[in-house]
Amino acid sequence: MSDLAWIGATITAARPQAVGALLRYFRDLDTAEEAFQEASLRALKSWPRNGPPRDAAAWLILVGRNAGVDAVRRVSKLTALPEEETISDLDDVEAPLAERLDGSHYRDDVLRLMFICCHPDLPATQQVALALRIVSGLTVKQIAKAFLVGEAAMEQRITRAKARIGAGSIAFGAPDAVERTERLGAVAAMIYLIFNEGYSVSAAVEGDRAALCDEAIRLARLLLGLFTAEPEIMGLTALLVIQHSRSAARFDADGQVILLDDQDRSKWDRALIGEGLALIDKAMRHRRPGPYQIQAAIAALHARAATPAETDWAEIDALYAALERLQPSPVVTLNRAVAVSKVAGPEAALAMIEPLGERLEAYFHFHGARGAFLLQLGRKDEAREAFSQAISLANTAAEAAHIRQHLDRLMEG
């Protein structure tokens, strides 16, 4: 690895902490980001010459702080508007660095930085784009590629999202316990969204979007490293690493989806599965179950099965039942029906999902699962109809192609 690649990784790793701290000083996202940018440029010049600093994040915060102060002073002179608030903040900023880098700020700085991306006014995709830009530091070009949109369109989307969250609404004080829990919940949901953006994708663009799964896992580990005793964050991280452990087995050479039952389990990543199982074990000890932990436990049961036949469907059914109680949703019931079909047969599964028809009318997986149950029951015409409906609702070409295989088989039969 070259010096530059190593410095790049170091800056990336320090980014959430450094931008989070700079945001706390300047109380303005653009100023904080520009200051960090400037500090990174200086690092690229200084580190190869002087060797790496012992604490890269502290170095970037200190240099970024000074750069940001200079920038704000220049702007203030140009506009000739003495913004009292900014100036008194700047005086404050001159306080000794040691106090400022106090570890107790650090966790909340990173959490705040992640949390501002979860503004409830922002649609999910904008939250994800914003987090990838601000927290992860991906370039607009990288994000645009992952979302399959043009660079200019993504630039505009991020600018708009930033304008919308406006600094005014951000609370800069240290959050109390309740606030912190709320923030953690919102941030966990946002990290899950990033993962799903990367996960629900066909192999054709896998390279670009699978990077989102890696990024989500990195953020989940970062969050868990800061809040080490939160069972739901353990559950979230476990869920992501176990889902991701199957990434090499999920698509065939032509980019077609390979279902869990048909995957080559030797391609599953044992290190990620090991990490997920360890995290679930840790989480369970807290006896505070939550949706992420239950979903992780379900994923773990699949991961533990050496062959599809060894899958403990009865336990998966029980876990989905628990998830239904905690977080009632037709999608959860639909997933549970798949487990029920294995335990009690397709008729019971079909009976379970029929009442969901109205709410899941436009949901690809509903029609796909319904078609599969009907097919198992030998009700071919109805199955064909359900599969056709699924194809019309497919989100990706791979999803459509997968259902088409069922249809082709039906035609042959």
Next chain:
Amino acid sequence: MLYAIFCYNDERVIGSWSKEEDAACMVRLRNVQDGLTKAGKLGPVARLLPTTAATTLRKSAGESIVLDGPFAETKEQLLGFYVVDCADLDEVLAIARDLAVANPGTGSYEIRPMAIFDPGVPMPALDLDGPGMPGLNR
């Protein structure tokens, strides 16, 4: 004499390497290890999962306490270790230097002579030829 070489580095930086960078590093480390194996000097080698997967049992007066996370919160974390059989400290230091060259960036190697070493029962190897630790990376 037997020594343990403990490898410390900032796991957040390692976790920010690209898959290619991680894989290339593993190949370079593997080269160093192969040389040591041929020379009959290398014992067990381990790369550890992130400290977020760690649990600590702390003894206390009553029942011992189970804590989430690593034993100590430090800027550089214990990420792996080697067991080597060397004549003296200079020889171990030379190995640690080779490992340091193979490994980019910062980091530290703690060299500890061993008092007792029982290789125990043979354990199944984990992912020895795998591409480093996929998913740890961006």
